[in-house]
Amino acid sequence: MKSLSKPSRRLVIAVGVALSLTLAGCNSDVSQVYSSSTPQNGKTGPVRVALLASSSQNGFNKAVYDGAVARAKEYGDVEVTVFDGKFDSQTQFNQVQNVAGQGTFDGIVLVPNDNVGIAAAIPAAARAKIPVVTTLFPVGPQLTELKPQVQGVVSTVAADTEANSKKLAEGVVGYCEGKNPCRVAILIGQLQFPFDNLRNKAYRSVLDGHANIKVVATGQGNYDRDTSMKAMQNILQANPKLDVLLSNADQQTIGAQVALESAGVDPSKMYITGGGGNQEAIKQVRAGKWAADQVDFPNSMGKAALEQVVNAVRGKQVTPVVDANTLGPVPVIVTKEILGQHPDFAGEWAD
Template identity: 85%
Template sequence: MSGTPLLLRRGVAAAAAAALGLALAACNSDVSQVNSGASEAPSGKTGPVKIALLASSSQNGFNKAVYDGAVAKAKELGDVEVTIFDGKFDSQTQFNQVQNVASQGTYDGIVLVPNDNVGIAAAIPAAAQAKIPVVTTLFPVGPKLTELTPQVDGVVSTVAADTEENSKKLAEGVVEYCRDKDPCKVAILIGQLQFPFDNLRNKAYRSVLDPHKNIKVVATGQGNYDRDTSLKAMQNILQANPDLDVVLSNADQQTIGAQVALESAGMDLSKMYVTGGGGSQEAVKQVRAGKWAADQIDFPNSMGKAALEQVVNAVRGKPVTPVVDADTLGPVPVIVTKEVLDQHPGFKGEWAD
């Protein structure tokens, strides 16, 4: 998952698209208050602190790593309790969770891994009114997809990276690989184009690839951040395009599924240019083995630690960092190749699919 938008999804509920429309409509009226920095923190609480971690899906490996990082940081800080909520990869479910947490009076702060980062913004004012600070991870919350500085009152910090820029970096590796190939046939495997960040990623890829006349994007499949869905999508792509040169994927789960389809078709991945996104332990193994050419790395465990620290700071009235660049939280650069990993033999990835 990269991202990452990313958002890492094993499945997207059918109601998500409808919920997105409802949330966006609400967002137009409720996200009129824009910040130039962090929201004003509470005066400072003493005693136990309870944090609600609203996962996009509690069953997802990436989200579990965010939670594990938050729990580890809570133990380090002391007198902090973290409770995870399952967003079920459903926009409306998570929207309701924000409002419920805001109204219950049980929790002092929220760490959010958003499903729909634009639509969820309409729920945040309820938390702000209840003086419950929100820290968003992986994606910013609000209408501006590339703006990491908190945009909505109630969001005090964003722990994320520049998804658009990182997507372009991943696509630049494709351009280099394709330099002497004409045509160079590319299949893009994206999560779900209905989601803002997946659409942003796809546009970023195309902005890099399309100016090169030798590069032909022959298919775009939607993998839903799921192995089986991606396997089927790649099988369908291969029926019409059996001579692919490149698979440009934004999520490790998708690439793992695509790999099964490619190898079953007798293709040698080491001679292709295959990418993933998310930095899972399996992805790191595949890049080290030379089967995947590159992977875009995320550090979800470290993101969970950073997000928990910022939200507890806000609750306790301590200084809050409005933007934490997630790309700086790990020991390797955002795009890794076998050569890069050879220089970091101890790096294994922060999460298991």
């Protein structure tokens, strides 16, 4: 979903230092503000929530927003305003601090660009008594720890990215059994982002244990169709024979599929994966052109995140971790066979 500029990469280093100082040196009053699921004296009346999207132009983020708005309408007195993070770490970092200082909003739902770097901005929200609920990724230095790690974050609505990535790679291992060599191309978002790096390492931890599996190329698709199409064209020039495309994002797989078909490759003759569970991906898996897809439920995540932030604002019990894998009607990894058992599932978002 995102790319990281050089200034943003410098920011990651700087905020990493700031984060360690923040976690070590927060005063006791601030550390008690929305730091657990314990109910507190809450606000009565309308609740105003800022939804900080990693990019408001992105289909996944739009689905999170739509889910939050739908849940807000059920409350009747909750308003959601979206902010465009533009897939830029510095922009979103500034937005957190601006929202914390405005006095306009009561809570924040965050879809983080840089889940590690953004942590240093969160204490400003805690000091303003503005609870933060993070979706898709946890916020803080521990990428696989879903329990809130940073003061001000009250709940995480996400799944175990490392475990889900390993499950996707295990499907590749099953397909490659008996093929030697089994040539694999990996298409990842941006390796400089912590979670994309985690995904890639999870893939390799599974694949590298099998001598017949050869990872011949790793491309970066930036969660974009055109970028991914060009990345796959470059991969095919050096590796015209591929057995597997292991991609972590549906947008990337869709773009890569264009390149494969333009090169005369029948996707159904390969093992192709995507990630996200968007509507086009579900169609491709049902049609047998893709072998598997890792499914997310962004609309449901938006609803769950909005509920937790409203609970925090109103002094009600907050659930510190909402497992996003449990929010939908299908397993986290779907195949044509599994989707056949769920004929009504179409995916919760469109690119």
